[in-house]
Amino acid sequence: MSDAVLGATDAAASGEPHITEPVAYDAILLAGFGGPEGQDDVIPFLRNVTRGRGIPEERLEEVAHHYRHFGGVSPINDQNRQLKAAMEAELAARGIDLPVLWGNRNWDPYLRDALVEANERGYTKLIAIATSAYSSYSSCRQYREDFAIALDETSLFGHISIDKVRQFFDHPGFVTPFIDGVRDGLTKVLADNPGIDLFSEVEILFSTHSIPSTDAAKSGPAERGFGEGGAYAAQHHAVAEVVIESVKRELALEGELAWQLVYQSRSGPPSMPWLEPDINDAIAELPARGIRAVVIVPLGFVSDHMEVLWDLDNEATESAEENKLYSVRVPTPGTHSAYVTGLIDLVLERRDGVPVEERPAMTDLGPWYDVCRPGCCENVRLGFKPALSGLQP
Numbered sequence: 001m002s003d004a005v006l007g008a009t010d011a012a013a014s015g016e017p018h019i020t021e022p023v024a025y026d027a028i029l030l031a032g033f034g035g036p037e038g039q040d041d042v043i044p045f046l047r048n049v050t051r052g053r054g055i056p057e058e059r060l061e062e063v064a065h066h067y068r069h070f071g072g073v074s075p076i077n078d079q080n081r082q083l084k085a086a087m088e089a090e091l092a093a094r095g096i097d098l099p100v101l102w103g104n105r106n107w108d109p110y111l112r113d114a115l116v117e118a119n120e121r122g123y124t125k126l127i128a129i130a131t132s133a134y135s136s137y138s139s140c141r142q143y144r145e146d147f148a149i150a151l152d153e154t155s156l157f158g159h160i161s162i163d164k165v166r167q168f169f170d171h172p173g174f175v176t177p178f179i180d181g182v183r184d185g186l187t188k189v190l191a192d193n194p195g196i197d198l199f200s201e202v203e204i205l206f207s208t209h210s211i212p213s214t215d216a217a218k219s220g221p222a223e224r225g226f227g228e229g230g231a232y233a234a235q236h237h238a239v240a241e242v243v244i245e246s247v248k249r250e251l252a253l254e255g256e257l258a259w260q261l262v263y264q265s266r267s268g269p270p271s272m273p274w275l276e277p278d279i280n281d282a283i284a285e286l287p288a289r290g291i292r293a294v295v296i297v298p299l300g301f302v303s304d305h306m307e308v309l310w311d312l313d314n315e316a317t318e319s320a321e322e323n324k325l326y327s328v329r330v331p332t333p334g335t336h337s338a339y340v341t342g343l344i345d346l347v348l349e350r351r352d353g354v355p356v357e358e359r360p361a362m363t364d365l366g367p368w369y370d371v372c373r374p375g376c377c378e379n380v381r382l383g384f385k386p387a388l389s390g391l392q393p
């Protein structure tokens with residue numbers, strides 16, 4: 001099976017779902033989405049993201065307008081620069097000598113730039129962290145495909161190996177900031193709305209990126225049988241449940257909190273089914289049920305990028321106002337110390353070959369796979385492309 005896992009270290013090439021053999025990685029590859037950094041970047045960036053995707057022209061104009069509103073600058077690159085700096089500080093504090101290289105899928109600095117830099121600095125065994133926590137084509141496999149493309153573009157296949165840490169949706173480093181945020185959000189709702197009933201008048205909306213239903217159905221390994229929403233929806237549900245239970249414990253609550261999983265940022269043609277309900281439609285249903293306040297939790301996102309700033313802080317907040325609901329939006333992990341520490345722990349778990357039983361996971365779905373199963377998160381619309389950190393079919 002030695003070439004079963006494309007471009008991977010020998011340990012990963014064994015094809016086991018979890019790698020518990022230590023690997024002497026020499027650098028971390030922080031893989032971001034990328035975003036425009038000025039008005040002239042907006043259209044070329046959107047072309048990069050949507051090439052061959054059949055996104056309607058009106059939708060692209062609409063999204064271009066979101067970026068233009070912020071001077072053509074997405075906050076995402078600065079957030080990744082800050083995350084990189086925070087990771088470097090954490091590594092230094094722990095006395096770990098691992099450089100962090102940063103490259104993006106869709107904008108400068110690109111993944112290929114990071115690989116060229118790795119090569120120049122003599123690093124050959126990279127461990128990648130993608131800034132995306134759940135399983136789906138857009139949030140996992142597309143990163144893995146783009147690693148393969150970047151190795152190909154730079155002719156570094158065979159010189160540089162890239163392994164990838166597991167999807168970290170249920171790692172305490174990712175979940176803890178949301179527990180803190182929901183607890184603080186509920187506390188603020190109570191403080192700002194004297195007399196409100198926490199159990200019957202407040203709804204917690206866990207929001208994530210909608211994806212095409214066909215992508216959702218293919219997310220995760222087929223043999224786990226996750227059903228229609230695939231591993232993508234199952235993972236979000238499981239994490240939301242953990243957040244709710246943890247908050248109930250921390251606030252010593254005796255009743256049930258009302259919550260639901262909702263979706264945002266849909267972009268395909270109306271004829272194509274995407275995961276629902278949309279957050280704005282869900283909000284419009286709440287007053288009829290006697291809800292007076294909402295806590296909006298960006299559960300699908302790692303930082304306050306455009307999807308959060310526009311689709312939640314602008315649109316969803318406006319929907320709440322139109323429906324006379326008080327609203328509060330919980331922070332994303334960003335550079336929360338638990339998140340930064342957790343990312344470094346995910347790297348060390350692979351470097352040191354930590355046994356599966358000792359790997360932290362807050363849901364019973366994880367700890368997720370180090371090496372994805374054949375066909376995991378495949379995109380039926382776009383067809384097969386080779387991907388790193390997974391078994392080839």
Ligand SMILES: CC1=C(CCC(=O)O)c2cc3nc(cc4[nH]c(cc5[nH]c(cc1n2)c(C)c5CCC(=O)O)c(CCC(=O)O)c4C)C(CCC(=O)O)=C3C
Nearest residue numbers: 033035049053063074076132138139209211267305306307
């Ligand atoms: C699951 C998922 C995440 C995961 C969470 C994560 O990784 O964090 C994510 C993240 C992001 N998506 C982003 C931006 C965009 N996504 C688009 C389009 C699409 N996203 C999709 C899914 C996801 N996207 C899908 C299925 C499409 C349709 C096209 C296709 O089939 O691939 C488009 C095209 C225009 C539009 O249609 O909206 C843009 C501009 C940014 C950057 C924001 C910034 O600049 O601050 C980030 C972090």
Ligand SMILES: [Fe+2]
Nearest residue numbers: 138209265307
């Ligand atoms: Fe997206």
